[in-house]
Structures are given as C-alpha cells and as structure tokens.
Amino acid sequence: MVLAHVSTIHPIYFLSGLTLRNHYVLMYISYNIIIYNDLEMADVQRIVHVSINLATVAFSVGILFLGWSGLEHPTLLFAHPLFSDIFSTSFFTLNLATVPLSSVFLMTLGVLGVLSAIYGIGYGEVYRARFEGAWLDVGVFLFIAAMAVVFLAGNAFTFLFGWEMMSFVSYLLVVYESERPEVNMAGVLYLAMTQIGTVFLILAFYLLHQFTGSYDFAVFVHLARTLSPVLQSVIFLFTFVGFALKAGIMPLHIWLPRAHPAAPSHVSALMSGIMLKTALYGLLLVNLYWLSPTVWWGVLFIVLGGSSAVLGAFHATQETDIKRILAYSSIENMGLLFMVVGISIAAFALREWTIAGVALCATIYQAMNHAAFKSLLFHAAGSMIHGTHERSLNFLGGLLRRMPYTSIAMAVGLLSVAAVPPFNGFMSEWLVFLASADLARTNLHNVVGLFAAIALFALLFTGALVALMAARIFGVGFQGEGRSPGARAAHEAPFAMRLSLLMGALYALLLGLFPAFIVNALQLTLPEPLRFSPVHLWYTGNLFAISKLPFILLFLLVGGGFFVFLLLRLFIGKEQRHIAPTWTCGGERMAFMSYSATGFSQPVARTFRSLMIPVARGYMYRPAWDFVLKTAQYFRRIQNGSVRSYLVYLFVTVIVLLIVVR
C-alpha cells in the first residue's frame, strides 16, 4: 500500500525538484506524510495541487515586488554567457534586467499570477480527477515564469527564449483539454500562427544586430535611432507583423477566438490578460524607446488598431459562447491599445511631446486595466462554466440568485470593460480620448488629424458596442430564468475561486479609484522627452483633480438619470403597471421562450450587416491556402510515383556531379 503510493507520486516528485525549490520541500513533507500516515491517493493529489499553486502565488508576489523596485531603480539582475566554452558568439547570453517600462508589466503579471494561482486552486479540482491535474498547475507556473523572462529580458536571446517558451507552454495549456475535438485544431492553429510571428521577430532582431553590432537592449537604446530611416521602417514592419500576430490584431487574429476559449479559464485569463500585453510591451520597446518613429507608422497603427477595435467589439456582440465573447473583447481592447500607440507614435513623429506622453501613458494604463478586468471576466466566466457546465449564453440565465459572488465579480468586470466612471476602464479610455482629441485639434490642417479623428470615432463606436456586449452578458446570463437544467442547478464556485474573484474585483476597482497615483507612477516609465507635467492636461491644472473626475462623472451620470426620471415623473406621471400572466399561445411557459442572447444581438447584426465581410478568411487565408495547394500540385508532378522519373533525377544528378567534381 505504502509502496504503491510512493511509486505513483514519483513523476510529480521528480518534476517538482526540477522546477522549484520551495515546492521540493513541500513535496518532501507530503512524501513523508504518505509514508507515515498512509493517506489516500486523492489527499496526496490535493496536497500536490495546492502546494504547486501556493508556490506560484509566492513566485508571483516575488515578481510583483521585483517590478515595484524596478520602477524607480532599473537593475541588472543577471548577466551570464551560456555555453561560453562551446560557442564563441556573444549571442547566447542570459541577461535579465528591469527597466521602468517592463516593471509596470511585471507588476501586472505579478498581480494576475497571484489571482490566477489562487483561482487555480479551486478550478483545478475539476481536473484533479485526472492525475495530470498537477501538470496544469506546473504549466501555469512555467507560463508565468516565461512571461516574466520576456519582461525581464535584457538582450535579444533572452527575449526570444522567453517568447518561445511562453508560446510553447501556452500551446500546451491550450490543448490541455484535448479530449474536446475543437481544442486540438485551435492549438495547432495557435502554434502555427505564433511561430510565423516569431520568424518576423527574429528577422527584426537580426537586422538590429547587423547594424548596431550588439544584442543588448541597452545598446539598442542608444544606437537604434542612428540607423537609416528606411532600415528603421523595415525593422518596424517586421516587429509590427510579429507582435500583431501575438496581439490578435484583426487580419492576423484568427487563432485568438479559438485558442482562448479552448484553454482552462485561469489560463485564458493569463493569456488574455497579460500574454497579449507582451506583444504590446515589445512594440512599445522597439518602436518608441529604440527607433525614432515616422508618421506613417502611427497611421498604420491607427488604421489596423481602429478596425480591429470596431470589428472585435462587433463580433463580441454576436457570439454566444461566453469565452468566445471575451476573446473577441480582447481583440477589441488590443485594437484600442494599438490605436493609442498609433496616436502616440504619430505625435512623437510630429514632435508633439505632451500628446505623445499622454497617449503612451494612456496605453500603459489601459493595458493594466485590460489585464485587470479581462482576467476578472475570464475568471468569472470560468466560474459560470464550473457551476453550470454550460458555455453558451443561450443556455444560461438566472445566475444572479444562484451565484452571487460570481455575479458581483462579473458585474464589476463588465462595468469596467464598458468604461463606466468609477471603475478602472474609464480613466484610461478618458486619457485615450484626450490624446486623440488633442492630436486631432492640433493637426486640423494635416492629414494626421483626420486619422486622429477616425481614432476618436472608433473609440466612441467601440464603447457603444462594448456597452451592448456587457449588457447582453449580464442581462441574458445572470438575470431571468435558467434556460437549461445546468443553469437551473447552478452552484456557487468553491472558496478559492470566490476569493480570487473578489480580489480581482477589488483590484479592478482600486485601479479605477486612484488614477492620479497611477498616472504619476507611469510618468517614470515614459522616455525622457515624453514626460508631461499635469498642467499640460488642458482640462485641469492639477493632476490630483483627475482623481475627482470619476466621481464627478458618476455623479453626473446618476444625477442626470435621476433628473430625467424626475422630469418624466413630472410630465408623464406615475407609470401604469398591469400584472398579468404571459400569453404563451395556450402552452406552458418555458424559460427558453424568453429573450435569448442571439435575439438580443439581432438589431446590431441587422444594422451592421455590412461589417460582416470575411476579410481575413476571404482575402488572406483562403488565397494563401489555395496557393499552398497549387504549389503542392506542382511538387506532385515531380513526385509522380514513376520509378523511371526517379531514375532520371538520379541520373541527371550523378552526371552533373561527375562533371562538376572533375
């Protein structure tokens, strides 16, 4: 009995020794427990599961503090050449350092890591029945570590190493539930797309190395601006394609709505919340901190970002799978971020330092906010799926009564994503709005102003669609009656998940409540010329006035609504209510007769039917696939299966070689 236990836990025991030291100790303890107390197998699994997740929490807290200290004091943590005796090249040097920009992302990663690991303690219970449940926890830990490497990277090798590790581990996590057929397809697509992206990144780093003679980011900061403008544009294009693939910008997004719903929910939260931000981080680093941007880069960012924001929001209103909705919402938010980066780059190129600074500040702030509320939303969605075993909004409903904690978390997340004032989505979008409006105002005579104005309208339009999406999720999913047995028998999530949800909601709220503090901190991350003093924000002479803004606007919103209500009451009078049974053609009233999610989105679908052009599928992937097939046909003509043609190839090769070698 005892022996059997020891041998079956062995793989995990071995693995833990490989990955983390403190976990090793925990494992050692549990190992002893098995021997002396003869625990049941399930208990051992539970201990393994919880201890790995607690180690992840500890690791994430470490990352959080690393980011905290790196914000003011850029530090070199580690620099050591690998295999120096085998390769004489300086390429293989592991170099970990913090810069202020990466510190912000590191802190976000730390917070998200803590939330997801705590959530994973509860959520992993489902998977613990399979012993591979522990692999999920190890995977999440490695995923967080890989992303930390990306943010900490101080040279090209470390960055690409972390990037590839992140892609590969996230692929493994995406295909974790591989018994579902669509998951494998999503995983393969994701892996293929992310590898294509990496090719472009390698090309960009190669060019940077070729013309600066170094792989170090610290050298790029000084030397990259001296490269010729054409070369800089080429590097920009490579990084743009490579990072946009990872960020899920519209023509390159096809993997995202498949991969994110396929993964377990806390992995989706990490992927959507922070993995997409690694792409943003890379783009900011290369194009704003190293190269000197040109206006057309910004225009490209605005056009692609704006279209993905609008289309992503539109698709988010159309889908019914809750996690697919959130995935499209991530595309929308990444589009928004790209749009602001575009504003910042255009302003940078036009030497409008303050606007560029505000836009960049807004970008980072919005990235933090998106990480906060999107991870919260994915966690809440995971809790819904956990409690009801349903993924489609059409089969949910009435969860407000049965899952109060999840509902609160979801409500906070949805209010944030819809940018309602006291919550965190609002302040950053307000800064975005401000920067675009400023750029449009100062470039009225210029074509760039037009693009800034387009960004402004895209922002407003997106906001409206996102509000609809939020109302749809909450209205259909949480109110009314349950539309399926699963939804009617829903149960609240276990304690760890509830804890994570409430912490996430609190985090989202805190980010929204103290904008002045955050904007001040973000000042540290901006490049020197872009730092702005609060007086430059034209609507206020004082940065701390920003903090009052959410409350003022909230007051206006609530007060305005109340005022309208009063006016209606005054002029129309008290509303007349007749309570009567619903007429159901004589049949019995059933839950699925109520307004469904598909029905809810019909008005938008009808109005914007023209937006539903399959651009990516019809004009990019289908022709590319056809091209591959056609090329394969040509190859087939060579590879025709006739022995004699193979002999001919051999014959010609031999003769040519004989003549050449002579």
Add this chain to the structure above:
Amino acid sequence: MDFWLDVTAMALMVSTSWIIAIRYILSGIKWLSFQSFMLSLLTAVLAIETGRTDLFVIAAITLAVKAIAIPYILYRTLKAVGIDRQAEKSFGRDRLIIAVLAMWAIGYYVTPDLGLGSGHNLYLSISIGMLLSGVLIMITHNKALMQGVGLIVIENSLFLAALSTSFGMPFLVDIGIFLDVLVVVVLIAALSFRMDELLSSMSIEKLRRLKG
C-alpha cells in the same frame, strides 16, 4: 595479352550500345549474355596476366551466373509470356544511339587522369560509360524485363570498374554480389510474369493503376 583486353573491352562497348537500341526483348537477353561472356573472358585474361587464382574463380562464376543462369531465367520468363515481345522504348533508336555515344563521351571526360604518366584508365572510362548507359536503359525502356537487363548492365559496369582499378573486389564481396544479382533477377522474372498475368502487360507505367 593487351590485344585481348582491348578486344573484350570493345565488345563490352558494342554490346552495351546495342542493348539500348534492340527491337525484341529476346535479342536484348542474347546481347546481355554475350556481354557477360565477354566480361568473364576479360577477367580470365586478366587472371592469366596477373596469375591470381581467385580471378579465375570469379571468371568462372561470372560465366556461370551472368552469362548462363541469368539470361536463362530471363529467357524462361520471356517464353512464358510470349517469345515475340517487342521492347517498348520512350525514344527512337537514332536518339538512343546518340545518347549512348554521349554517355561514352561523359565516361571518358569524367575519368580522372591519375597523373601516373599512363594517361586515362580507359577501362574505368568504359565502366562509367556502361554504368550511365545501364541507367539509361532502365529509364528509356518500359518493360519490366528490360529493367532487369539494365540492372545487370549496371552490375557488369561496376564489376568492370572494380577490375580495372584494383583487380576485383575481395573474393567474398564478389560472391555476395553474385548471389544478390541472382536473387534480384529471379524476383524480377517472377514479378514480370505476375504483372503480365494481372495487367496483361509488362509495362511498368501500368503499375500506376495500383496506386490508391
């Protein structure tokens, strides 16, 4: 003795050039038998010249296996499927003759001058030319039996190459090769017969029909 070496080498060239252009498979087999016979003669002459006994044995085995056994097996198969079968060639006779001449030229061109003052090793040139012509036979001829004939020509050329550079390969290796060639020919014969039965043709292009 050099006279007889030259005569046999000439006979090898002529037979190889002729096999590629024959009309009936039967004459192809006859010329193959003649070629192998000439090869065994060449080996015997070389054995007399050098006085090595193993070369005598090799010459005898060549005669027995390549000049008699293999042509006989091929002949039996041909008789089973019809003695008057014509060879089916992808190109006309004139072009094939020109191609063979080109093979001899290439064989001569690519053979290295070893710098021993004796000029080219002409026998090596002939063997490379034969090798290429053998591959050419396999490429241009459509019938499965002629593929077998081409294979034996290639084998003969390699044998000649070994003879001309180092008086043959080690004895055991030679014996092994003879066995291999015999097995391959038996297989080709059996498969050609089955092909003719199943597809009523020995044309290997028909084998495409078997593809899934």
